[in-house]
Amino acid sequence: MLAFAQVDDLREVCECLNVPLYKDTNLASAAGKAVYDLRNRIVHYRxxxxxxxxxxxxxxxxxxxxxxxxxxxxxxxxxxxxAA
Structure with missing residues (x-):
């Protein structure tokens, strides 16, 4: 569950994948969707x-x-x- 991830790590994933972030963005959901979309674009390329x-x-x-x-x-x- 990405809800257990640190906010900074989720934000980093979103930034790497060019996900626009807004004040009310659910970072766990946005990061999960971005990774899933990237995976699909690589694995199921058409x-x-x-x-x-x-x-x-x-x-x-x-x-x-x-x-x-x-x-x-x-x-x-x-x-x-x-660990820090």
């Missing part, structure tokens, strides 16, 4: 879908953010505090 412009994504930054999100969720699920 000419009717917009291709992934891989040069426009800072993959190292995105992967670091996603690892942090996974760590946040894992530690939350198992009751361990997140």
């Amino acid at each position: 000419p009717a879908l917009a291709p992934v412009e891989s040069e426009e994504i800072d993959w190292n930054r995105l992967c670091n953010a996603l690892v942090s999100v996974a760590g946040d969720v894992f530690h939350s699920a198992y009751g361990q505090e997140r």
Whole structure:
């Protein structure tokens, strides 16, 4: 559940994937949708879908953010505090 992820990590995912953020944006939902959409564009590519412009994504930054999100969720699920 992305609701257990740190706000900064979710914001980073959204920024990496060019998701517009507003004052009332649900970051967990926005980040989850952006990752799911990216996954679908990569795995289910068809000419009717917009291709992934891989040069426009800072993959190292995105992967670091996603690892942090996974760590946040894992530690939350198992009751361990997140390392700073």
